Amino acid sequence: MKETKQPDIETGNKQDERSRRTSSRILTEARRLFAEYGFTGVSAEQIVATAGVTRGALYHHFDGKKGLFRAVLNQVQTEIEERVKNAVAQVQDPMEMLIAGNNEFLAACLDPGLQRILLTEGPAVLGWEEWRAVDEDHVQGKYRAFLAKLMDNGVLRPFPVDALAHIISGAANEAAFWAARAEDPETALAQAQSTMAEMIRALRSE
Amino acid sequence: MKETKQPDIETGNKQDERSRRTSSRILTEARRLFAEYGFTGVSAEQIVATAGVTRGALYHHFDGKKGLFRAVLNQVQTEIEERVKNAVAQVQDPMEMLIAGNNEFLAACLDPGLQRILLTEGPAVLGWEEWRAVDEDHVQGKYRAFLAKLMDNGVLRPFPVDALAHIISGAANEAAFWAARAEDPETALAQAQSTMAEMIRALRSE
DNA sequence: TTGACGTACATACAGTATGTATGTAACCTG
DNA sequence: CAGGTTACATACATACTGTATGTACGTCAA
Known part of the structure; x- marks a missing residue:
């Protein structure tokens, strides 16, 4: 088997x-x-x-x-899931949880190897749909649910939740690519984190 | 040769x-x-x-x-560049130019074939760096320059321009993936466009 | 015009990749 | 302790890439 x-x-x-x-x-x-x-x-x-x-x-x-690659990708995703979960658990404010999770994801993706498997090879080898399905099982699913809750609670303004989840996720992925290749990855990471944080905060209900 | x-x-x-x-x-x-x-x-x-x-x-x-793929990618990029350029030329307000360009890019990427070549295969076949370099020559370079100008003029708040450019670009790429696969791609496209527009507008100097 | 040279391919070949079918030794189980 | 099962190794068929070489046609100068 x-x-x-x-x-x-x-x-x-x-x-x-x-x-x-x-x-x-x-x-x-x-x-x-x-x-x-x-x-x-x-x-x-x-x-x-x-x-x-x-x-x-x-x-x-x-x-x-291909099956071997799938197994590798699952392993990588599981590790990221763990890291993000821990980071989020350390804050209470819902808005800050969002940002903490995003920050941790960006930090995790600084590793070029992890990045290549997760972000570059993943979609090409498995196809975007299967790749997204794997992601959905690990972090994206929970992330989307959390976004929806924040909108229900009136913390975030109302947006189409699927669209918003993909927009933020895509932004994070590409930001990670960029930061990892920057002359000074640590500084770039900090910039990516603060810029995304500001964008996310701009989504709050005023 | x-x-x-x-x-x-x-x-x-x-x-x-x-x-x-x-x-x-x-x-x-x-x-x-x-x-x-x-x-x-x-x-x-x-x-x-x-x-x-x-x-x-x-x-x-x-x-x-691989060289053949490169040629195909360049062709695709040239077409997108043309479409975006035309769309942007139809508005005057700088902020609306940003949004019009983004909307047109999203619309162009609804085509699954174009999307696969540009967004899925491109980075995997050529590597992220070469892929980005091609993009830089066509749309990303001008986009970034335009962002920088808007910040200089005080239209946008100050952000690290490289980070911001990649964040927005990544958001658009992933939004395009999602929209193209949605049950109703046209509706999804509209949602992606309006959501991104709202996010971009939120970057204005208040 | 003609003959020499360059261009635009086609063909042949070598190396390397994948998946599958089959063999085999160790292990487990009644 | 025999019989079946598990965990691999080996052998093989097939496919794909790149390169080396062949060839017909086009071009151009004498």
């Missing part, structure tokens, strides 16, 4: 132990290599070679090279 | 005539097929076959498959 997802907690026997180690090593190397060379820039053979196995193992654990 | 650019106006002799027809047909078919299947989803052989030539012609006129 091809995974792509974690196989729900295995029993502790020897085969499963071996399985997990192998698939985990493939996943780790795939992430490293995809991050550096992109999906088409690295061959399945190179990935499994650095992981010390053959392509047989890859096709056993994942649904081909 | 590999082109990628138009070969400056050829003399009207028979060979050049043949050359132009061949490269033009390859370019046309490449655009159609890249738009529908993406860069990796179509082989060079398929492109030249529908164009009625062989891969020899492709490698003669373009710098390989």
Whole structure:
């Protein structure tokens, strides 16, 4: 059976132990290599070679090279979800939660490897729709729901919530690209964060 | 000599005539097929076959498959540049020029094929940097300069201009993705346009 | 006009990629 | 401890890219 997802907690026997180690090593190397060379820039053979196995193992654990990429993307998304969740939990004001989450997302995407997997390769390899579906499951879905709540509560002025969610998300993605490549990424990050924060605050009900 | 650019106006002799027809047909078919299947989803052989030539012609006129894609992207960008320029020329108020240009860009990107070439495949095939460089030559460069002017004139509040330009551009790109896939793209487009317009207006000096 | 040279391709070939089918050793289970 | 299952490795068929080479046609000077 091809995974792509974690196989729900295995029993502790020897085969499963071996399985997990192998698939985990493939996943780790795939992430490293995809991050550096992109999906088409690295061959399945190179990935499994650095992981010390053959392509047989890859096709056993994942649904081909594309399935492997999917698994890598899910891992990346899960990590970002965690970071954003933690950042948001540290403030109380709803408006500031929005901004804190956005700031943390931007900071996370400063890593060029993560950025390439998530933002550059993701949509091209999986197609925009599948890519968005993955995102929806991790951060975008909750983000949109939160926006809707803020509008219901009258904190934000009324906007078409889907449109607004995509606009902000797209802004953040591109800002992250830019910041990561700037001469001084840290300064650029700060500028991106403050500029987006000001734009978001401008959406408040006056 | 590999082109990628138009070969400056050829003399009207028979060979050049043949050359132009061949490269033009390859370019046309490449655009159609890249738009529908993406860069990796179509082989060079398929492109030249529908164009009625062989891969020899492709490698003669373009710098390989990637060079062909570059040429297609440039064509797409040139068309968008033209559309946006015309739309902007129809209004006088600087603030409205900004919004009119943005609206027109969003409308242009409703076409899924154009969208795929420009926004999905572009960054993945060429890398974000080269992709941005192409964009810079066509619309992004002028856009940024215009933003800077509006800030100098005090029409817009002061922002880091690079950050702001990328934020707005990224917002537009993602809004276009969303609108094109919405159940009702026309309504979604209108929502994306009005929402972005409101956000842009919120940047004015009060 | 003609013959030499350049242009615009076509064809052939080599290298590398992917997916699949099949083999096999270790493991687990009744 | 036999029989089936799991976790891979190996072998193979197919496809795609780039390059090297061949060739017919066009062009131009003598």
